[in-house]
Amino acid sequence: MTPNASDDTESPLRLSTPARPLRADARRNRERVLSAAEDLFGARGTSVSTEEIAQAAGVGVGTVFRHFPTKEELLEAVFKARLDRLADEVRHSAETGDPATAFRGEITRIVDQSPSKNAITDALAAAGVRMDAVKAGVGGRVTEALGLLLRRAQEAGAVRPDVDVPTLIALLVGAAQAVEAAGDDPVRRARVVTVLLDGLSLRAG
Amino acid sequence: MTPNASDDTESPLRLSTPARPLRADARRNRERVLSAAEDLFGARGTSVSTEEIAQAAGVGVGTVFRHFPTKEELLEAVFKARLDRLADEVRHSAETGDPATAFRGEITRIVDQSPSKNAITDALAAAGVRMDAVKAGVGGRVTEALGLLLRRAQEAGAVRPDVDVPTLIALLVGAAQAVEAAGDDPVRRARVVTVLLDGLSLRAG
Amino acid sequence: MTPNASDDTESPLRLSTPARPLRADARRNRERVLSAAEDLFGARGTSVSTEEIAQAAGVGVGTVFRHFPTKEELLEAVFKARLDRLADEVRHSAETGDPATAFRGEITRIVDQSPSKNAITDALAAAGVRMDAVKAGVGGRVTEALGLLLRRAQEAGAVRPDVDVPTLIALLVGAAQAVEAAGDDPVRRARVVTVLLDGLSLRAG
Amino acid sequence: MTPNASDDTESPLRLSTPARPLRADARRNRERVLSAAEDLFGARGTSVSTEEIAQAAGVGVGTVFRHFPTKEELLEAVFKARLDRLADEVRHSAETGDPATAFRGEITRIVDQSPSKNAITDALAAAGVRMDAVKAGVGGRVTEALGLLLRRAQEAGAVRPDVDVPTLIALLVGAAQAVEAAGDDPVRRARVVTVLLDGLSLRAG
DNA sequence: TATGAATGAGACTTCATTCAT
DNA sequence: AATGAATGAAGTCTCATTCAT
Numbered sequence: 001m002t003p004n005a006s007d008d009t010e011s012p013l014r015l016s017t018p019a020r021p022l023r024a025d026a027r028r029n030r031e032r033v034l035s036a037a038e039d040l041f042g043a044r045g046t047s048v049s050t051e052e053i054a055q056a057a058g059v060g061v062g063t064v065f066r067h068f069p070t071k072e073e074l075l076e077a078v079f080k081a082r083l084d085r086l087a088d089e090v091r092h093s094a095e096t097g098d099p100a101t102a103f104r105g106e107i108t109r110i111v112d113q114s115p116s117k118n119a120i121t122d123a124l125a126a127a128g129v130r131m132d133a134v135k136a137g138v139g140g141r142v143t144e145a146l147g148l149l150l151r152r153a154q155e156a157g158a159v160r161p162d163v164d165v166p167t168l169i170a171l172l173v174g175a176a177q178a179v180e181a182a183g184d185d186p187v188r189r190a191r192v193v194t195v196l197l198d199g200l201s202l203r204a205g
Numbered sequence: 206m207t208p209n210a211s212d213d214t215e216s217p218l219r220l221s222t223p224a225r226p227l228r229a230d231a232r233r234n235r236e237r238v239l240s241a242a243e244d245l246f247g248a249r250g251t252s253v254s255t256e257e258i259a260q261a262a263g264v265g266v267g268t269v270f271r272h273f274p275t276k277e278e279l280l281e282a283v284f285k286a287r288l289d290r291l292a293d294e295v296r297h298s299a300e301t302g303d304p305a306t307a308f309r310g311e312i313t314r315i316v317d318q319s320p321s322k323n324a325i326t327d328a329l330a331a332a333g334v335r336m337d338a339v340k341a342g343v344g345g346r347v348t349e350a351l352g353l354l355l356r357r358a359q360e361a362g363a364v365r366p367d368v369d370v371p372t373l374i375a376l377l378v379g380a381a382q383a384v385e386a387a388g389d390d391p392v393r394r395a396r397v398v399t400v401l402l403d404g405l406s407l408r409a410g
Numbered sequence: 411m412t413p414n415a416s417d418d419t420e421s422p423l424r425l426s427t428p429a430r431p432l433r434a435d436a437r438r439n440r441e442r443v444l445s446a447a448e449d450l451f452g453a454r455g456t457s458v459s460t461e462e463i464a465q466a467a468g469v470g471v472g473t474v475f476r477h478f479p480t481k482e483e484l485l486e487a488v489f490k491a492r493l494d495r496l497a498d499e500v501r502h503s504a505e506t507g508d509p510a511t512a513f514r515g516e517i518t519r520i521v522d523q524s525p526s527k528n529a530i531t532d533a534l535a536a537a538g539v540r541m542d543a544v545k546a547g548v549g550g551r552v553t554e555a556l557g558l559l560l561r562r563a564q565e566a567g568a569v570r571p572d573v574d575v576p577t578l579i580a581l582l583v584g585a586a587q588a589v590e591a592a593g594d595d596p597v598r599r600a601r602v603v604t605v606l607l608d609g610l611s612l613r614a615g
Numbered sequence: 616m617t618p619n620a621s622d623d624t625e626s627p628l629r630l631s632t633p634a635r636p637l638r639a640d641a642r643r644n645r646e647r648v649l650s651a652a653e654d655l656f657g658a659r660g661t662s663v664s665t666e667e668i669a670q671a672a673g674v675g676v677g678t679v680f681r682h683f684p685t686k687e688e689l690l691e692a693v694f695k696a697r698l699d700r701l702a703d704e705v706r707h708s709a710e711t712g713d714p715a716t717a718f719r720g721e722i723t724r725i726v727d728q729s730p731s732k733n734a735i736t737d738a739l740a741a742a743g744v745r746m747d748a749v750k751a752g753v754g755g756r757v758t759e760a761l762g763l764l765l766r767r768a769q770e771a772g773a774v775r776p777d778v779d780v781p782t783l784i785a786l787l788v789g790a791a792q793a794v795e796a797a798g799d800d801p802v803r804r805a806r807v808v809t810v811l812l813d814g815l816s817l818r819a820g
Numbered sequence: 821t822a823t824g825a826a827t828g829a830g831a832c833t834t835c836a837t838t839c840a841t
Numbered sequence: 842a843a844t845g846a847a848t849g850a851a852g853t854c855t856c857a858t859t860c861a862t
Binding site: 433434435459460461471472475479480481 | 851852853854855856861862
């Protein structure tokens with residue numbers, strides 16, 4: 001909603017000052033809340049109460065609401081934070097080493113990490129979250145980074161050319177879910193990833 | 206809307222009601238509630254209130270709770286009903302025609318049908334639902350039917366042999382999610398399915 | 411207890427049915443809530459909590475909200491009920507006996523009754539209450555009845571002709587407040603009413 | 616903004632601060648808070664939050680609470696300041712010119728000024744405010760000044776003798792409310808004042 | 821049996837007040 | 842002294858579930 005371009009920070013109270021740097025302790029609390037929220041939303045869905053998040057973060061409810069005036073804004077912030085980290089990671093991969101290997105490694109990593117930590121899956125599973133704000137904001141960075149990763153792999157002939165970034169994102173979302181559905185068995189989880197990667201690779205014949 | 210052949214409502218297996226065969230009107234009410242619940246849960250998630258489901262079904266809340274003593278039990282019943290229909294459909298496919306074609310057709314159908322109606326996706330997305338009860342119950346029929354479908358396709362050399370039924374289920378769950386994430390664009394949705402099927406097929410080399 | 415003329419009822423849930431007659435117990439509860447709300451709002455202002463009103467009415471909070479989905483709607487309902495009773499009373503006066511006496515008697519009665527029960531004063535003091543709904547609804551009846559009372563008194567030469575109904579209403583609102591501000595001393599309260607009536611009467615010269 | 620002539624801020628009588636004369640900046644902050652509070656309480660009722668008042672005053676909440684340890688004390692201070700100004704104004708009127716004219720002019724002025732600025736009305740409408748402190752404090756000055764104004768008018772035969780100061784105050788409170796209830800129409804507002812003045816005047820016969 | 825009114829725990833959010841910086 | 846972050850009690854409202862009709 002904010003036509004805010006760069007800065008990711010969020011002023012605690014919507015005052016006139018656009019991006020006050022936040023006092024040290026305030027910032028620490030903000031991080032604690034964000035982290036607790038990420039854990040709990042990841043582990044038990046978006047229905048965990050704000051009260052519980054506050055407890056987990058070791059602060060009062062009021063503090064949560066000072067930093068995130070609405071539960072939805074908290075959800076969005078968690079989502080953005082995840083995407084932001086994901087974008088960094090993907091970009092780093094994309095710019096490093098062999099395109100094919102980078103692609104495979106990164107896809108595997110994204111899909112196969114702890115489901116409760118998976119940026120895409122449950123954030124999207126969070127259903128109601130406004131994708132608008134996200135797409136306009138950090139979402140763009142993810143798209144960009146994935147685009148680079150994908151393009152290089154395609155140019156190297158390692159990935160089929162008829163897949164574009166949105167499709168790749170959809171596939172990642174699904175694969176993360178699939179891995180979660182596969183349960184704890186590492187063999188099964190690996191197979192899921194294998195099927196995805198094989199499906200994405202350029203066929204020999 | 207469902208490409209379902211036979212009865213839409215109550216399949217051979219009845220689980221909730223132990224003995225008493227239910228009066229005609231009671232049975233009709235049960236079905237109406239189940240149907241309304243399926244629609245609303247599908248369309249707007251499991252957070253729709255019991256009250257609203259009752260209204261949509263044209264009955265009082267009390268009636269909903271008479272048939273399904275808990276919201277969770279209602280959720281389970283919806284889930285079971287979907288799986289039951291799915292099992293019928295899959296079995297029918299598996300027993301008909303060419304194994305490879307049947308497999309491809311059925312996978313496509315499962316994944317690419319209206320997401321809000323998709324049996325696996327949102328029922329699982331419903332998070333809290335006890336899979337125990339389900340796996341012990343109708344789940345077995347789905348597993349069985351999918352097993353038949355998969356085995357025949359593998360024997361025909363159309364599907365890689367290192368995929369077992371649980372993995373296939375996980376993949377279906379994920380693919381359904383992926384298709385939903387792909388949005389309304391039919392081209393993208395088709396690509397998602399293609400990637401899945403290619404990943405599942407036996408490689409030439 | 412209420413000298414209420416026609417049907418005052420309100421359907422508990424805004425459904426399709428326009429004016430379902432309400433079950434006996436539901437109706438009783440509704441009245442109890444309304445009555446408790448009138449007492450408490452009158453005695454301690456509109457800031458009394460819904461919880462407390464529920465307790466005073468001997469019902470759960472949920473019941474209050476079933477009948478009045480919003481605190482504001484409860485406020486409005488209380489307001490309407492008061493105006494409704496007032497309209498009945500005024501009309502009855504206006505149609506009975508000598509115009510001048512009726513006018514004086516009625517004005518006195520309105521202004522000098524227990525302030526916490528005063529229909530106009532604190533309901534208006536309730537600040538936020540939407541006058542729209544009220545004016546469109548029962549408000550019209552009050553205006554009408556006061557119009558009759560006023561016109562007859564003016565035609566009888568007992569009241570100055572340059573006062574119209576809106577002005578009279580404003581004066582009543584103010585006088586009620588003045589009486590409240592006059593405290594418990596009956597002599598002072600009487601004087602306030604006297605000043606109002608003298609101010610309203612047609613001067614000799 | 617106030618049609619107030621002289622000092623807007625701090626009149627002779629200081630009540631809150633017992634001894635220490637307050638540093639210059641502290642004093643300025645106190646005035647700013649008081650002024651912001653008066654504006655906001657007047658415009659939007661006593662429910663405006665302390666936070667918002669602090670913002671409007673350009674200070675932090677902490678500063679508001681340093682000067683007025685309680686919201687209620689802030690309310691009282693606002694009230695006192697208004698009464699203080701009122702006392703000055705009334706006394707000035709009472710001591711100037713013809714008694715009858717002074718009385719009429721002053722009553723009109725008090726009642727008919729911008730309602731949101733009206734000292735008596737909404738301060739009293741603020742309901743909870745302890746009148747004790749006020750009556751004991753600045754209230755006395757108002758009473759005194761009004762007493763002078765009233766006595767001289769009565770001695771001049773312009774005002775009925777059976778009205779005492781407390782009654783006059785009650786009438787003023789009510790009339791201010793009546794004017795507010797009369798809305799924006801200046802004709803109606805004028806009529807309200809006329810009725811009051813006529814009611815207060817000594818009858819010819 | 822069906823109905824829908826009643827219940828009350830619990831969710832989100834606000835705000836007066838305190839306290840570390 | 843000033844600031845504004847933190848606190849937590851309290852308020853409004855929702856909803857799964859129970860129960861009288």
